[in-house]
Amino acid sequence: MEFLGNFTLVCDRSDQLAQLTEQFYLELTQFSDWQTPPKIILAEREPVRFLAGFLAAVSAKCPIFLCNPNWAKQEWEQVFDLVQPDIIWGTSYKELVIDNNKTNYQLPITNYPPIMVPTGGSSGKIKFAVHTWETLTASVRGFTEYFQLEKVNSFCVLPLYHVSGLMQFLRCFTTGGKLVISAFKKLADYQLNQLEAGEFFISLVPTQLQSLLQNSDLTTWLSQFQTVLLGGAPAWDEILEKARYYQIRLALTYGMTETASQIAALKPDDFINGKVNSGQILPHAKVLICNDKGDILNTNQTGNITIQAESLALGYYPLAANHQPPVPTFSTDDIGFIDNKGYLNIVGRNSDKIITGGENVYPPEIESAIKATAMVSDVCVVGIPDQYWGQAVTAIYVPKNLDxxxxxxxxxxxxxxxxxxxxKHWIPVEKLPRNSQGKINRQQLQEIALYHIR
Known part of the structure; x- marks a missing residue:
């Protein structure tokens, strides 16, 4: 299909992308007599089929819900109950009953169909952020302008249903770049010399970076990349120091599903030169630091992070029936400040804040200090109820050495x-519960802490 333009896909069966896209598109034209376009659940495991389904749905202006094919039955029941899809591509849970007599939520009419991207997961209720082609491509424009690129080439090891994988595809697709897709677990077997890494970006979460740094060949390979975007969860000092030692060009990022990936990034040269923060704000976005009353704070003052961006989602599915175009502002749960050079610094999250003896404590500061001792390989700090202190600061950690x-x-x-x-409490464990993106399951850690301290 001509709309693929100069975009190049490199993975198994990549030569079938155009044919499969046309096949999926023709399947959708059967629904041309519907009063509203059919809602599609896309949960294809195979990357080419996923991308073909995505492109076909967008071309046919059908609402599409990106889904994790690894969700369990209970999660699928939750999704089907919410979405009530007309078409299901890829999921193995087709046997679940869909009650189409339930409310069929309407979506706003825009120039492009809504694209629902999942957020949340096993530790909480699954939600879908409602994006459009316009919001997603606004993120691409901000990215290319910030990094001064005309074309983006990306090596993707993250899932395409997740915003971190989807945006890699869109950057390459809309700029006529090259997208190489590989399963992360197969990187050790990948023919590394086939790739001109210096022309590529790669996006990783901290646990993936840690894994690559344990393999000397992959560490050398990673150091050849133009930029290594790192996000999804806070990175710890040990892996950052090791990455800097090997001159890996990290770009620490800050963003989320609701903003269509990063709205701030630390450029690699700044990282190599010793900076450790979330970098400067991308041109399509603006970050405000506010107090609890909503007043905007000055430089170097710590407060709640509020985002204004062209890439903001319209809201969460389902949108209100009387939906109006949203004010492009998103209040996050994050706490931080912008320094006098315009760099965004994240201090912690309101929801993770511990109040002990009347003092506010933010876990990332304590976790960083503990990791700096080099006596633990992983740690998470939580607060547990305490009759005297209100909350007791508790470290759940993986010791490097039992001695x-x-x-x-x-x-x-x-x-x-x-x-x-x-x-006040220290609890050793063999490993911390993290999801595929490297994010800690704090609810499970709370349960572990309470069990040990009873």
């Missing part, structure tokens, strides 16, 4: 943290 004592770690922390920030 290390808590007293040794605490002794190293005394000069780095105020006394009220020092963990």
């Amino acid at each position: 290390y004592s808590i007293a040794e770690i605490q002794n190293l922390l005394k000069d780095k943290l105020s006394k009220f920030k020092l963990p």
Whole structure:
């Protein structure tokens, strides 16, 4: 199909993309007599079929819901109950009954069909952020302008149904670039010399970066990339220091599904030169730091992060029946500040804040200090109910060596943290519960902490 333009896809069966897209598109034309376009669930495991389905649905102006094919039956029941799809591509849960007598939520009429991108997951209720081609391509424009690119080439190891994988495709597709897709688990077997890595971006989550840094060949390969975008979850000092040692051109990023990926990024040269923050704001976005009353704060003042961006989602599905074009503002749960050079610094999250003895404590600061002792390989700090303190700061950690004592770690922390920030409970575990993006399941950690401290 001619609409593919100069875009190049490199993966198994990539030569079938045009044919499959046309096949899916023709399937959708059967519904031309419907009063409203059919709603499509897209959960194809195979990348070419996923991209073909996505392009066909957008071309046919059909609402499309991107779904994780690995969701469990209970999650699929939740999604089907919410979406009531007309067409299902890819999922193995076709046997679930769809009650089409339920309310069939309407979507706003725009120049382009709505594209629903999942957010949330196993630790909470699945939601869909409602995007359009316009919001997604606004993110692409901001990205290319910020990094001064005319064409984007990307090596994708992240799932395409997730905003981090989808946006890699859209950057390459809309700029006529090259997209190489590989399963992360197969990277060790990939013919690394086939790729001119210096012409490519690659996006990783911290756990993936940590894994690659444990393989010398993959570490060398990673250091050849033009830029290594890192996001999805906070990165810890140990892997950042190791990446800098190997001159890996990291771009630490800040963004979310609702903003169609990053709205701030630290450029690689800044990272190599020692900076560790979320970088400067991309041109399609604006970040405001506000107090609890909504007043805008000044430079270097810490407060709630509010985002204005052309790439903001319209809301969550289903949108209100009397939906009006949204004010392009999104209030996040994140706490941070913008320094006098325009760099965004994330301090923590309101929902993760611990109030102990009347003092506010943000876990990332404590976690960073604990990791800097080099005595733990992973750690997460949570607050648990305490009759005296209100909440007790609790560290759940993976020890590097069983010979290390808590007293040794605490002794190293005394000069780095105020006394009220020092963990009152320490719980060793074999590993922390993380999802595929590297995000901690804090609800599960709370349960672990309460179990051990009873």
